[in-house]
Amino acid sequence: MRPNEERASPTTDLRGRTSRTELSVPGELIVASNRQPYRHEYVSAPPAGRRPSDEAVSDSDGTATDGGFVDVGRNRDTQPARSEITVECPTGGLTAGLDPVLSRSGGTWIAWGDGEADRAVADEDGCVRVPPGDESYTLRRVWLSDAAVDGYYYGYSNRVLWPTCHELLEYVDHRPDDWTWYRRVNREFADAVVDHASEDAVVWLQDYHLGLAPRLIRESVPESVTIAQFWHIPWPRPSVFGSSPLETTLLEGLLGNDFLGFHIEEYCDAFLATVDSHLPDASVEYASGTVRYDGTETRVGATPMGVDAETYDRQSRALDGSRWESIRSRYGIPDDVTVGLGVDRLDYSKGIPARLDAIERLFERYPSRREAFTFVQKATPSRTDIPAYAVHGERVREAVGRINDRFGTETWQPIVYTEDVISREDLCALYRYADLLVVSSLLDGMNLVAQEYVASSVDGEGTLVLSDRAGVASSFDDAAYTVDPTNVDALADAIDEALSASPLERHRRMTRLREHTFARDLEWWMTRQFEVISRLHDHEHPDSETAVTDGRNHLSDDANEPATDADSSNSPSC
Ligand code: GDG
Numbered sequence: 134m135r136p137n138e139e140r141a142s143p144t145t146d147l148r149g150r151t152s153r154t155e156l157s158v159p160g161e162l163i164v165a166s167n168r169q170p171y172r173h174e175y176v177s178a179p180p181a182g183r184r185p186s187d188e189a190v191s192d193s194d195g196t197a198t199d200g201g202f203v204d205v206g207r208n209r210d211t212q213p214a215r216s217e218i219t220v221e222c223p224t225g226g227l228t229a230g231l232d233p234v235l236s237r238s239g240g241t242w243i244a245w246g247d248g249e250a251d252r253a254v255a256d257e258d259g260c261v262r263v264p265p266g267d268e269s270y271t272l273r274r275v276w277l278s279d280a281a282v283d284g285y286y287y288g289y290s291n292r293v294l295w296p297t298c299h300e301l302l303e304y305v306d307h308r309p310d311d312w313t314w315y316r317r318v319n320r321e322f323a324d325a326v327v328d329h330a331s332e333d334a335v336v337w338l339q340d341y342h343l344g345l346a347p348r349l350i351r352e353s354v355p356e357s358v359t360i361a362q363f364w365h366i367p368w369p370r371p372s373v374f375g376s377s378p379l380e381t382t383l384l385e386g387l388l389g390n391d392f393l394g395f396h397i398e399e400y401c402d403a404f405l406a407t408v409d410s411h412l413p414d415a416s417v418e419y420a421s422g423t424v425r426y427d428g429t430e431t432r433v434g435a436t437p438m439g440v441d442a443e444t445y446d447r448q449s450r451a452l453d454g455s456r457w458e459s460i461r462s463r464y465g466i467p468d469d470v471t472v473g474l475g476v477d478r479l480d481y482s483k484g485i486p487a488r489l490d491a492i493e494r495l496f497e498r499y500p501s502r503r504e505a506f507t508f509v510q511k512a513t514p515s516r517t518d519i520p521a522y523a524v525h526g527e528r529v530r531e532a533v534g535r536i537n538d539r540f541g542t543e544t545w546q547p548i549v550y551t552e553d554v555i556s557r558e559d560l561c562a563l564y565r566y567a568d569l570l571v572v573s574s575l576l577d578g579m580n581l582v583a584q585e586y587v588a589s590s591v592d593g594e595g596t597l598v599l600s601d602r603a604g605v606a607s608s609f610d611d612a613a614y615t616v617d618p619t620n621v622d623a624l625a626d627a628i629d630e631a632l633s634a635s636p637l638e639r640h641r642r643m644t645r646l647r648e649h650t651f652a653r654d655l656e657w658w659m660t661r662q663f664e665v666i667s668r669l670h671d672h673e674h675p676d677s678e679t680a681v682t683d684g685r686n687h688l689s690d691d692a693n694e695p696a697t698d699a700d701s702s703n704s705p706s707c
Contacts, residue, residue, distance in 0.1 A: 156237075156238075156659055156660055156663050157663060158234065158237075158238040158335070158663060159335050159667040159670040159671065160334055160335040160359065160674075161239075161331050161333050161335065162234075162235060162239075162240035162241075162334075162335050162337065163240060163241045163326055163330060163334055163335065163336045163337070164231060164241070164242045164243070164337050165242075165244070165322055165325070165326055165337070165338045165339065165343060166228075166243075166244050166338070166339035166340065166342075166343075167244065167245055167286070167290075167339070168245070169228075169242070169244035169245060169246060169247065169248075169251075169274065170222065170228050170229075170231070170232045170242055170244070170263065170272065171220055171261075171264065171265070171272060172220070172247065172248035172251065173218050173220055173249075173250040173253065173254050174218065174219050174220075174221060174248050174249050174250050175216050175217070175218060175219075175249050175250045176216055176218065177216040177217070218253060219250075221248075222264070227339070227438070227655070230441065230656070231659070234659065235269070235270040236264060236267065236269045237269075238270075239269055240270050241270065241271045241272075241273055242270065242271070242273070243274075243322060243325045243326060244272070244273075244274065245274070245277055245282075246277075247277075251274055252274075258328070259273055259274040259275065259325075260272065260274070261274070271329075273325055273328075275318075275322055277318060277321075280314070281314055281317065281318055284308075284313065284314025284318075285314040285317070285318035285342070286342065287516065287518055287519055288308055288310070288311030288315070289315035290341060290342045291519060292304075292311065292519060293305055293306070293377070294344070295341070295366065296482075297369055297374070297377040298366045298368060299366065299369075299576045300369050300370070300576055301481065301575065301576070302376060302377055304521045305377060305378065306519070306521065312380070315344075319343060319344070319349060319386070320345075320349055322346050323345075323346045323350045324349075326346070326350050326354075327353045327354055330354045330355075330358050332355045332357045332358065333357065334359070335358075335359045335666055336354075336358060336359065337362070337363075337662075338361070338390075339362070339363055340363065340364065341364060341365070341366055343362070344383045344386050344387055345382065345383065345386035346389075347360050347386055347387060347388075347389030348385055348387075348388065348389030348429075349386070350389065351389035352389075357673045358673075359391050359392075359669050359670040359673060360390050360391050360392075361390055361391060361392040361662070361665075361666045361669070362387065362392070362393050363394040363438075363662065364387075364400070364578075365396070365438070365578050367395075367399075367403075367578050367604070368395060368400040368403045369403060370403050370406070370407075371406045371407045371409075371410045371411065374411060375410070375411065381411050384408055384415075387404075387431070388408070388412075388424055388426040388429055388431050390429075391429070391430070391431065391432065391666075391669045392431070392432045392433075392434065392665055392669055393431055393432070393433050393434075394433075394434055394435070394665075395433070395434075395435050395578075396435060396436070396437045396438055396578050396579040396604040397435050397437060397579075397607050400435070400578075401422055401433045401434065401435050402419075404433055405433060408426075412426065432669065434665060436658055436661045437579055437605065437607075437608055437653060437658070438579050438581070438658045439584060439650065439653045439655050439656075440581050440584040440585050440588055440654060441588075441654065441655045441656075442584070442587075442588035442650050443651075443654070445561065445585050445588035446588050446589065446591055446651075448557065448558070448561045449561045449562075449565040452558070452561060452565060456559065457566040460559060460563065464507075464546075464549040464551075465546060465549070466509075466546075469505075470504070470506060470507050470545065471506050471632060472506075472508075472509060472567045472569075473492075473506065473507070473509070473568065473570075473628065474510075474511070474564070474567035474570050474586070475488060475509070475510045475511065475512075475571050475572075476511045476560070476563070476570075476582045477510075477511070477582065478512075478515040479522065479525065479526050479552070480515055480522070480525075481522070481525045481575075482574060482575050482576055482577065483573070483575075483577070484573035484574050484618040484619075485510065485512065485529050486529060486532055487573055487621055487624065488510075488571055488573040488618075489510070489529070489533065489536060490532070490621045490624075491571075491621045491624035491625040491628060492508050492547065492625070492628070493540075494622060495625040495629060496536075496540050496547060498625060499629050502629070502632070503540055503547075504542060504544075507546060507548070507549060508548050508571075509548075509549045509551075509563065509567065510529075510533070510548060510549070510551070511551055511553075511555060511563070512526075512550065512551070513552065513554070514552055529550075530550070533548050533550040536548055561589050564585060564588075564595075565590060565591060565595075568595065568596065568632065569598060569631050569632060570583065570586040570595065570598070571598045571624075571628065572597070572598070572599050572603055572605075573618040573624060574602060574603045574618060575602060575618055575619070576602045576603075577603040577604060577605075578604050579603070579604040579605050580603040580604065583599055583603065583605050583609070583613075584605060587643070587646040587647055587650045588650050588654075590643050590646075590647065593639065593640040593643045593647075594636065594639055594640070594643070595639070595643060596614065596632070596634055596642065597609070597612075597613040597614065597642075597646060598614045598616060598628055598631050599613040599614065599615050599616070600615075600618040601616060601618070602618060608649055608653065609646055610645075612642045612643075612645035612649070613642070613646065614627045614628075614630060614631045
């Protein structure tokens, strides 16, 4: 490992996050997401009922995509009825990335208040000032009943929208009331946004839970308000949309946005084509990525989301090897065994069964890999109350048992499978020292795990086997071993090829992966989002200085250009 090199003078906050630039935020920022940036809990309270936040890893609302929350201390200003109250904040992902932005700019974050003690610390409007101890913006909580959560979150969002957008219609489970709940909760969010929206407001909505909110907001705020949304999951092809229970009302809802962002062009194209074929009154201009519908002009553009690469790099470099030794010993992996890794929510879209089949095929086809290679699968239970997820979990566990029974020996386990929550430090150790990461998603908006692995591969010795159906594959090109995730033979061969690569070849590929990951990190993504939003906002406010853009290419070209020198100023060495 080469010593860490001095980079573009980053600053590090108390939670270990790195920040290099001050984002320029237009207008008065209002963020709305399913997930909240801070959650208040009673220290001695028993776990609440069913809530996604109880899941070890927050699932895809694109706002808390990294590993849940960390306790940031007691809230001493409050007088809780039952016991002391503690505040938890996200450890990574977009939520952690956006929190400092709002802290600097001020503004409002609207989200579902899912903490046990959330009401106790909020005012009568559901508002509480955050971050704790450095109160600089307002967190406005939306209160949802158990029935609302069941219908909106566990129902329409995750039984209809999620499987449809991942083109896995066999998992769609459309219960009649869920759509009603989805509409009601979107109305709740929209009303909350309207309460806070001044003439100069910029509303930035996150993800598929809020597909109807943009138009509802549009109908009730001044024209000068800019509304944007980022859709963190894929958009299905028009034929899939047409075969699903999705309503065209959803399209109308999304076309309330001034800007609608996706990770990659393919999803933008699919969205435009869906609108074109399912909403006859809309006018679609493909070249510029513009849709005109019912008085609103919506720009559609792609910006692939990155990770906080600097922080992963720094935390990985800080490891001294003892953590890896303790992980190996915990999992019973002998020193001379190479290690492959999978890190996923236990979600059917992540392609874990085919991956396990491929590992079985690897041991069949390449017997020399037996007792020489162990695959560690970290699977985090997610949305377990949805039957399809419970069935899928069983399927994965059975496959692990079958393969271990078939090939395992007294001293060697082919697959180490864990559903335990792992700490950020352990995650970094796994990322840094595993010889291989396999991402085999059947369809994946972007995939942050692949980028976190690359950012943590500070020795340049890791290799990445990557599904060609993960959004990130279009960024990584052939520096990863890219493969069709449904082709078990090809997947087994790709794993063998990656494991057989020479140190030089690994280093060569990893250097390219790291250059891309650092040039297109979370901060880059947020900056691009705010640039586009600013231009549209300035268009509504002609007095402001920023030039107005016209055209999709202008909005999205940057995402496809090679990194400039300036972009690469924080490029890593490995
Ligand atoms: C959605 C889209 C898109 C997992 N286990 C642990 C842990 N994790 C963290 C990972 C990573 C996150 O969870 C998973 O992010 P992904 O991007 O891989 O997947 P989704 O949750 O499905 O995210 C996806 C993303 O939104 C952003 O737009 O990329 O395509 O599906 O950050 O590190 N973290 C910790 N312990 C664990 O056990 N600390």
